[in-house]
Amino acid sequence: MYHPSISFKKKKKKRKLQILSLIAPPPDQHPGVVDQAQCKYGRVYVYDDLPPIFNKKLLENCIIDSRKSQCEALSDGGFGPEATTALAGIVPPELARAWYRTHMFASELIFHNRILNYKCRTMEPESAKAFYIPFYAGLAASNILFSGYTAKERDAPFYTFLEWIKNQHYWKRSNGSDHFLAVGRTSWDLKRVRDDQAWGTSFLLMPLMRKMFSFTIERSLGDPMEVTVPYPTGFHPRTVTEIKQWQEFVRGRKRTNLFTFVGGKRGYIKNDFRALLLDHCYNESDSCKAIDFAKTACLDSSSAVLEIFLSSDFCLQPRGDSHTRRSTFDCMQAAFGGRTGNLKDAFDIAVEEMLRRIVSNKPSLKGPSS
Incomplete structure (x- = not known):
């Protein structure tokens, strides 16, 4: 039905708009020795001994939004299937190879694979200023968000995770204040306030989580423990x-x-x-x-x-x-x-902001400036 208050008119003139691109390619090799100046806020240790139920088993289930099994969407480190063939005739071949059919909730997989090659990653936990836990909380939530589970059932996988992490040496040393996660869903999906609500889990509101930082899509306003990241797109240039x-x-x-x-x-x-x-x-x-x-x-x-x-x-x-x-x-x-020029990697910017907050121990209410 036509609505008289809205109309679309023919364009008259094209206008150019420039933005600063913060995309940069992931490294192809394990991080080597880098100058300390490149690691301004210290180094990150990645928990590589996480029980499989917290990440690998979730990938095997192939459930990313619980409507159907989507193993392809979780392939290639979260990038998903290549889009080269589908983009033939739309995008030049040399550019089409940088495009994938990336799922909107795949960012926690992409982050995990990127940080394994992060320039300021350390293999020695004693030298780390921050600890990344590759728990795929978004995938864990996806299994239970769309069905008729009770609040207790929706929270169960997250209590299991917290029971494990709270007994780890480096967690106990700081009560988790130097630990962080990357979550592939919006914070609202993991911040159920009341048990009578039919949607979501209360994971990010659980007491043990209130000292730990997390990357989320659309953080809760006023929550200094979250750093916002955008939905992932299908463009992954190398x-x-x-x-x-x-x-x-x-x-x-x-x-x-x-x-x-x-x-x-x-x-x-x-x-x-x-x-x-x-x-x-x-x-x-x-x-x-x-x-x-x-x-x-x-x-x-x-x-x-x-x-x-x-x-x-x-x-x-x-x-x-x-x-x-x-x-x-x-x-x-x-x-x-x-704009062309020296482009700083958005991934590096995000991790540096996380490290800055952890090291300062005085979380800012603002995310990294754009």
């Missing part, structure tokens, strides 16, 4: 050259649509704004294109999404299931060029 080539490709791309909206209607929500946007895009098809996830499976449409974003000047991004949407970050990859 070299700075690939980053610059992608920026040049995006800047030179011919845009044929003014607006694009990618999403699905929420019939159970009164006056659903997503439905409104979809209807308007269909009614203004000369200037707005849409992908309706009620007709096209969200998890299987990464190439179609990238193609439509690359052909549009603007992406319409209403609030999703949480405050932001994975689509927001996909759009940013397709819409913006970046």
Whole structure:
């Protein structure tokens, strides 16, 4: 149904917008000896003796959102399947190889694989300033979020984890204040306040967790124990050259649509704004294109999404299931060029911020500046 208060007009003039790209390639080898100046806040020790039930067994279950088994989505260290074939004719071959069908909840796997090669990782726990625990809390939660489990059942895997970690030597030394996790879901999924709530676990609110830091998607405002990271996209370049080539490709791309909206209607929500946007895009098809996830499976449409974003000047991004949407970050990859030069790795920035908070022991309410 057409709504007279919203209209889409033809574009008149293209405008260039530059942003600083913070993407950088992961190293290909185990970290060697680095200058101490490169490890300003000290070194990180990775728990490599974690019982398999806290990570490896969760991967074997292949459950990332509990709707169906998705082993492919958890493959290749969290990157997922390569998208090279699907992007043929959309993206140049030399750039398509940097794209994968990465799941929106795969960041804890990606983080784990990246930190194993982190330049300031140490194999000697006595020399560490911080301790990373590769517990896949997001995957553990995914097994129980969508079904009719009791609050006790939803919390059980996390009590099991805390029972193990609290007996570890380096945890007991600091009561966990120099330990941290990377969680692949929003903090709201792991901060159930009341037991009568039908959704979520209370993991991040459990007493033993209140001294430990965590990376989360969309941290709770005012919680100094969380550091925000964005949803992962499917773009995983291995070299700075690939980053610059992608920026040049995006800047030179011919845009044929003014607006694009990618999403699905929420019939159970009164006056659903997503439905409104979809209807308007269909009614203004000369200037707005849409992908309706009620007709096209969200998890299987990464190439179609990238193609439509690359052909549009603007992406319409209403609030999703949480405050932001994975689509927001996909759009940013397709819409913006970046400045070239010496690009500092976003992964390094995030870990340095975590180390800074741990070392200072005075958590800031602000995340790393962009």
